[in-house]
Amino acid sequence: MVKSEYEKLLKKIQDKVSENKKNSGSRFELPQVDIMWQGNRTLFRNFSEFPKILRRDADKVLQYLSKEFATPAQMAGDKAVFVGKKEPHDFTSLFARYVKEYVECPTCKSPDTRVERSNRLAFLICEACGAKSSLKGNYV
Numbered sequence: 761m762v763k764s765e766y767e768k769l770l771k772k773i774q775d776k777v778s779e780n781k782k783n784s785g786s787r788f789e790l791p792q793v794d795i796m797w798q799g800n801r802t803l804f805r806n807f808s809e810f811p812k813i814l815r816r817d818a819d820k821v822l823q824y825l826s827k828e829f830a831t832p833a834q835m836a837g838d839k840a841v842f843v844g845k846k847e848p849h850d851f852t853s854l855f856a857r858y859v860k861e862y863v864e865c866p867t868c869k870s871p872d873t874r875v876e877r878s879n880r881l882a883f884l885i886c887e888a889c890g891a892k893s894s895l896k897g898n899y900v
């Protein structure tokens with residue numbers, strides 16, 4: 761092989777590797793949780809951005825948060841309102857768990873998945889590797 765060709769090939773491989781690294785490193789670029797406290801309530805001001813990025817129903821995501829916090833919650837436009845004072849990191853860690861349980865492909869860890877329902881079962885279909893896995897939770 762001519763040297764320049766070899767170098768080109770090497771460059772190609774390196775590009776590919778750094779591309780993969782970038783993909784697996786970023787996973788989800790979830791926005792910063794934007795919280796405001798109002799009396800004994802927590803206003804999650806940019807809530808609606810999260811289900812959009814997760815590509816899940818806002819209702820289901822809200823149900824999940826509400827259940828995990830064991831506190832009532834409701835949507836108000838783009839916002840979600842929770843009873844009690846919550847810290848931004850409370851939401852961040854719940855989203856991390858939600859992603860692991862309901863979004864991330866168990867096979868290849870890609871977040872590019874969608875939910876498919878058949879009868880009363882829900883499946884996670886991975887658009888990256890094609891794996892189909894069953895979802896057991898109630899918030900899909």
Ligand SMILES: [Zn+2]
Pocket residue numbers: 865866867868869870886887888889890891
């Ligand atoms: Zn996959």
